[in-house]
Amino acid sequence: MVMQVGIEAINAYLGAASLDVKVLAEHRGLDIDRFYNNLIVEEKSVALPFEDPISLAVNAAKPIVDQLTPAEKDSIEMVIFASECGLDLEKAMATDLHHYLGLQRNCRLFEVKQACYAATAGLQSAINFVRTKPQAKALVVGADLYRQLDVIRGVNDYQEPNMGVGSVAMLVSCNPEILMVDLDANGYYGFHSYDDLHPMPYRHIGGDADLSLLTYMDCCEGSIKHYLSQIEGADYGSTFDYLAFHTPFVGMVKGAHRSMMRKFTDIKADDKIKKDFDRRVGPATQYCKRVGNIMCSSLYLALVGLVDHGDFNKNSRVGLYSYGSCCASEFFSGVIMQTAQDKLAKMEIKNHLDSRYSLSFAEYESLFEHDKTFEFGKNNFTTDKGAIPGAWEGIQGGGRLVLDKVDENFHRHYIWV
Amino acid sequence: MNNDDILTIVKSIIVKVSPQYAAVDIQPSDSLKDIGLNSIERMEITMLVMEELDVDVPRIELLGPKNISELVSLLESKLEKAGV
Incomplete structure (x- = not known):
């Protein structure tokens, strides 16, 4: 087995x-x-x-x-x-x-x-x-x-x-x-930047919002590209029933999803991309928009939101994008089990x-x-x-x-x- | 594609992202920030311009330009390099 x-x-x-x-x-x-x-x-x-x-x-x-x-x-x-x-x-x-x-x-x-x-x-x-x-x-x-x-x-x-x-x-x-990870299915992408810093506690000194937003996007594309290059037959538009992103705010996730759809799929029209967002990404945004950015737990709060709001009558594959400023990122995947929703409901x-x-x-x-x-x-x-x-x-x-x-x-x- | 074509595309995308700019006479010497676009809108504009022109460069390279004119010149040089 x-x-x-x-x-x-x-x-x-x-x-x-x-x-x-x-x-x-x-x-x-x-x-x-x-x-x-x-x-x-x-x-x-x-x-x-x-x-x-x-x-x-x-x-x-x-x-x-x-x-x-x-x-x-x-x-x-x-x-x-x-x-x-x-x-x-x-x-x-x-x-x-x-x-x-x-x-x-x-x-x-x-x-x-x-x-x-x-x-x-x-x-x-x-x-x-x-x-x-x-x-x-x-x-x-x-x-x-x-x-x-x-x-x-x-x-x-x-x-x-x-x-x-x-x-x-x-x-x-x-x-x-809850989630069975796809072993050895990981794409990662990182480089040195100064997009957000905490030289002192609770002070985001030196943070550059433009740089951080674009670094997030570059890493999203880079880590997905790396993932797709390693997993034969994987396709951004069809392999994943759901997607969960690191969520500084949901608007940023929406922008990233739209950009990745245009990059990796033939779906270019705004209305079709929005429909895909609502179906595949929407459930993972439900809790994030009520809590704000909780930094390294944000992706996993998205996952929690997805498990509580998605439809898991069958095991469903999710793609997960993690990003940390300055910067390191990873796209990986797994299968949300049919047992997940009942277990999390407790x-x-x-x-x-x-x-x-x-x-x-x-x-x-x-x-x-x-x-x-x-x-x-x-x-x-x-x-x-x-x-x-x-x-x-x-x-x-x-x-x-x-x-x-x-x-x-x-x-x-x-x-x- | 020349500078004027790219400028027209950039202006149309600004209006697409923030429709209130339809009534604004945007000049090449303007910066996206100074005319009042916030960082999320600027990110969207950068991404949509890249997609429209089909340029494949790290997005963070597009942060250097100080105004729309410099952005257009940078995009033109990237398109030239790509042989478009």
Whole structure:
């Protein structure tokens, strides 16, 4: 029997608060139609003072681990944490995640960074690991959050509605009940550029929007071309029932899809391309447009959206495009299993999104003062749980982890609520 | 295809992406940014112009030009190289 490897379980945690972009447009004097039609955004998750990459990751991964039997849990032998919001130059956040999930100690733990590509680097490492050790499982978790420091500095206009908060956790094994990857079907493309940089936390200094958009497009074409050159008979227009893209905002995905259709297929007419977008890409955009860009987890939030909104009466092939600025990219594929939808339904992602506390504009702006305090290497502070009382009350009893304080030794203390 | 043909195509694509520019007298010395097109619209224009002219170059090479005239000259040189 051919080895089956891929994603056994997947879950997303998308923060405790959100902002409707209509509220943002009204107060910023921006054109809401442009948000809806051009960027294609509806809401974004907003970071609260007690959220950080570790708490987000634990909250995404715990429901997956909680569903395992003790023996299955003990078979997790690798934990990979992907993020561009690292908290320490030495300690990997995978060690904190491993601790709060209560995993056994014969386990490889490390953190990966390559902008929004990092979780894909982690996923591919995990796939290769379980291929060599089929009885083991690996946990790959991406977690990133945006604090509004670029907004405060006034360097942000149409980026403000796009940047979100969230984490996606994936359990990788030889029992791929969600996504069975097509082994050795990978196209990659990367080169050096300076399209988006984080020289300091939460500041996208040096980012060049034009360069980043076009680099994304060049990489999309380059990685698909590489994939097609390796897989005999593969065709962009007909091989994939669905497509999921790294989604900084849905409008960008729409542009990329249209460009790739014109490049790789005979379909050139706008109305036909739109129809193909609605059918093959639309389901994967459903959650992304309600959360914003969650960086390295964005592609996997697209996958989660696809599983919840696609039609899987038969196993369906999906093409996945991952992009990370500066830049690395990969196009790969897999089969979404008929078991996927029922399995993911237990995670109740839509309910989770609906239950986020909806911020008023005054509440949203009041968080900026907290955002300013999140400097790299900061210690000796306790997080403000009551900054948005409604959001704090909303998560009580949900079994979620929140950051309580960072002591003078830089040890981070968390509590369950 | 000469400079004027390419300029006509660029102008028509600007209007296609953002119809309000139908009423604007766009000059070769204008830059896409200065006439008020945002980065997503600029990306769309760049991609559509490439598709229309069927030039196969990395898109990021088209970022250098400071105005429409320079963009047209660059596209013309790419078309010449490709022997179109």
